[in-house]
Amino acid sequence: MTVHPLRLAVLTRNLEPGRFGTVVTRWFERAVDQADEFKPDLIDLSAVPHPELADRIDEADAVVIVTAEYNHAYPGDLKTAIDAVRRPWYAKPVAFVVYGGRSGGLRAAEQLRLVFAELHAVTTRDTLTFQESDFTPTGHPTNPTTPPAATALLTQLAWWARPLREARAQNPYPS
Known part of the structure; x- marks a missing residue:
């Protein structure tokens, strides 16, 4: 049996170039590329x-949201996008890579967990959190535990993604 x-x-x-969020996203994208289980x-x-976002979320087996924390929460444009998708989130595993503020973005992740629970999504327990000092000017993590933490997050996400993909294929999630 081939596992896709x-x-x-x-x-x-x-x-946009020069933004800290771009640094975090590009680093995480490289981490995903190194994980054999995912096609990013x-x-x-x-x-x-x-409409395109909804189609791409629907086609995904799992989602990682990379976002900043703003005013102890997550940005409004992210909430608008999440709400615009709606049904494709059902029975989908979601993980968070967050950054900013004293908490490293944790407050944004905690609020997003509430939103995704309402959307019948499954969020992973582990979250990657960052502040600007956590990366070099060339976009590499300064903490040696960061790459293994990303691997652990992706392993958890894959654990949820495979059986949920199978379940959605065999029996669509009830409304």
Whole structure:
């Protein structure tokens, strides 16, 4: 039996050069490329209309959201995009890579967990959190535990993604 790679949507808000979010996203994208289990689909919310976003989330086996923390929460444009997708989130595993503020973005992740619970998605327990000092100017993590933490997060996500992909294929998630 051939096991096909999992399709991983990596959802980010903006990939403009010089932004810390771009540094984090590009580093995480490289981490995903090193994991044999996933085929990444990088989605830049600033460049993708909501109907296309819904289709790409629907096609994904799992999703990672890369976002900043703003005012102890997550950005409004991310909430608008999440709400615009709706049904494709059902029975989909979601993980978070967050950054900013004293908490390294944890407050954004915790609030997003509430939103995704309402959307019948499954969020992973582990989250990657960063501040700007956690990366070199060339975009490499300064903490040697960061790459293994990314591997652990991707392993958890794959654990959820495979059986949920199978379940959605055999029996669509009830409304």
